[in-house]
Amino acid sequence: GDVNELRKLLGYGGFIHNLKNYVLRNDDTHRESAQVQLSSALTLVDRVLIAHPGHEHANTLRVTLQRYQNQLDTAQTLIESGADPTTVDRMIVTNDNPALAAIERWEALEQQSIQRAEHSSQLMHFGAVLLALVAATMCWRNIRLARRARDMDSHFTRLQDHERQVGRLLNSLSTVRDTAGIAIFEYIANDQTISKGSSLASLFEGDAPPTTLDAALGLFPAEFREPLARNLRQSVSLDSHREFDLANHDLRLRVTLEPILSSGRVLCMVQRQLAVPRDSLEEQRKTLSELADTRADRIRKLRSGLKKAQIDLVNLQKAAHKDPLTNTFNRLGFGERLRSEVQRARRKDQTLGILMVDIDHFKEVNDTFGHAIGDNALQLLANTLEGLVRSQGGDIVGRLGGDEFIVVLADATASHAERTLKMARAMLNEEPIPECPDINVRVQISGGSVTLNPATDEPGEVIKLADAALYRQKEVRHLNSNGHTIK
Ligand SMILES: Nc1nc2c(ncn2[C@@H]2O[C@H](COP(=O)(O)OP(=O)(O)OP(=O)(O)O)[C@@H](O)[C@H]2O)c(=O)[nH]1
Numbered sequence: 156g157d158v159n160e161l162r163k164l165l166g167y168g169g170f171i172h173n174l175k176n177y178v179l180r181n182d183d184t185h186r187e188s189a190q191v192q193l194s195s196a197l198t199l200v201d202r203v204l205i206a207h208p209g210h211e212h213a214n215t216l217r218v219t220l221q222r223y224q225n226q227l228d229t230a231q232t233l234i235e236s237g238a239d240p241t242t243v244d245r246m247i248v249t250n251d252n253p254a255l256a257a258i259e260r261w262e263a264l265e266q267q268s269i270q271r272a273e274h275s276s277q278l279m280h281f282g283a284v285l286l287a288l289v290a291a292t293m294c295w296r297n298i299r300l301a302r303r304a305r306d307m308d309s310h311f312t313r314l315q316d317h318e319r320q321v322g323r324l325l326n327s328l329s330t331v332r333d334t335a336g337i338a339i340f341e342y343i344a345n346d347q348t349i350s351k352g353s354s355l356a357s358l359f360e361g362d363a364p365p366t367t368l369d370a371a372l373g374l375f376p377a378e379f380r381e382p383l384a385r386n387l388r389q390s391v392s393l394d395s396h397r398e399f400d401l402a403n404h405d406l407r408l409r410v411t412l413e414p415i416l417s418s419g420r421v422l423c424m425v426q427r428q429l430a431v432p433r434d435s436l437e438e439q440r441k442t443l444s445e446l447a448d449t450r451a452d453r454i455r456k457l458r459s460g461l462k463k464a465q466i467d468l469v470n471l472q473k474a475a476h477k478d479p480l481t482n483t484f485n486r487l488g489f490g491e492r493l494r495s496e497v498q499r500a501r502r503k504d505q506t507l508g509i510l511m512v513d514i515d516h517f518k519e520v521n522d523t524f525g526h527a528i529g530d531n532a533l534q535l536l537a538n539t540l541e542g543l544v545r546s547q548g549g550d551i552v553g554r555l556g557g558d559e560f561i562v563v564l565a566d567a568t569a570s571h572a573e574r575t576l577k578m579a580r581a582m583l584n585e586e587p588i589p590e591c592p593d594i595n596v597r598v599q600i601s602g603g604s605v606t607l608n609p610a611t612d613e614p615g616e617v618i619k620l621a622d623a624a625l626y627r628q629k630e631v632r633h634l635n636s637n638g639h640t641i642k
Pocket residue numbers: 480513514515516517518519521525526527528529530533556557558629
């Protein structure tokens with residue numbers, strides 16, 4: 156606005172024009188107009204310079220306007236002093252108007268800055284648009300992401316629903332598989348006439364219901380017909396079931412027949428067919444191998460039990476044949492061994508030496524030192540006799556009861572037995588009874604000996620003879636010892 160105003164004040168019809176008219180016509184009105192225009196222009200420029208002290212074009216214009224003021228003042232002085240107007244005009248006023256050139260430059264500059272401002276505002280505008288675009292894009296992306304997240308959420312929910320549905324479906328499928336095979340045929344029996352239950356009419360799908368017993372029975376599997384007919388006729392309860400493998404299916408059909416009774420009569424028969432999953436081959440194999448393992452385990456246990464029982468039996472047999480205190484044969488064991496020894500001797504045509512032994516006054520040992528010491532005396536005698544017989548061969552030592560022992564010597568006679576008795580006495584004479592408080596006490600024995608010839612003798616009789624010989628000797632010893640046998 157200032158530049159336009161200056162152009163008006165200084166341009167065509169402005170200061171130069173009025174100055175020229177004043178000089179050439181000496182017209183004060185033109186001079187005053189020129190002065191007003193020049194003053195206004197100076198005021199304007201000064202105002203610009205106050206706002207923009209360093210304004211290059213305003214400064215140039217200010218200098219030019221100062222020169223104009225000088226021209227006007229000089230022209231006025233010359234004109235008033237009567238100088239020739241044309242000369243003054245030629246000298247002072249020229250057609251040249253440097254102020255206009257300055258204004259032009261100023262204007263160009265302003266134009267330029269306006270353009271720049273416009274340019275930068277365009278740039279800013281562009282930037283703003285760009286930012287808006289970026290923001291919009293981001294916003295749009297966010298929206299898209301949010302939408303995708305929501306889509307995924309709902310997709311996930313749908314998947315879960317689907318999964319639940321599939322689960323339900325699978326459950327119901329297995330239920331269906333278990334129960335789909337159930338078919339119920341119901342018949343009402345009325346004596347020999349069978350009529351179909353009306354509520355189950357649909358099962359026959361339009362076929363005429365069976366009206367006779369035979370026709371109705373024909374609907375059941377062959378193996379049920381006979382028992383069903385019998386039960387229907389006899390009006391008794393039937394509880395029967397059969398299972399069939401369904402060919403080409405992994406299923407077994409379990410068919411049951413159940414009578415519905417009323418007042419002791421069969422009202423109707425209900426046949427239930429239940430399809431059950433058949434064990435897979437692998438499961439069957441597994442079950443079989445488990446069964447085999449269990450059986451093998453049981454057989455192993457049985458075997459080891461049997462072995463133990465056999466050992467126990469042998470031990471028991473041994474125990475049954477032995478005297479637990481002295482480990483010599485008891486009466487039972489001795490009898491068995493004697494029989495086999497007699498047979499052997501008979502085969503070999505040999506005789507046996509029999510020796511019966513008894514402790515003298517054994518009762519006194521028990522009474523004086525107690526039963527435990529008495530036991531030790533019995534063991535000492537048994538060990539002595541065992542030590543004198545041949546461990547390998549047919550010799551036998553047995554305890555017939557109490558303090559009475561018997562010795563059988565294979566391939567021997569009574570004199571062998573007598574020698575054994577002497578040796579036993581000699582050894583016992585050297586040996587105190589174990590743990591006996593009186594170390595001078597010795598086990599003293601009496602003995603009776605005989606020869607057993609299996610070819611002619613009866614063993615029982617021979618043993619009685621030996622016993623008699625023993626008691627004879629006992630009597631002699633008692634007599635000699637005067638009743639004092641414990642030394
Ligand atoms: N310590 C002990 N004593 C026994 C056992 N069996 C029997 N007796 C005892 O042995 C004694 C046998 O006595 P008898 O044979 O009648 O008499 P004895 O004192 O030996 O007299 P004689 O034979 O006539 O010399 C009894 O007192 C029985 O109680 C036993 O296993 N251990």
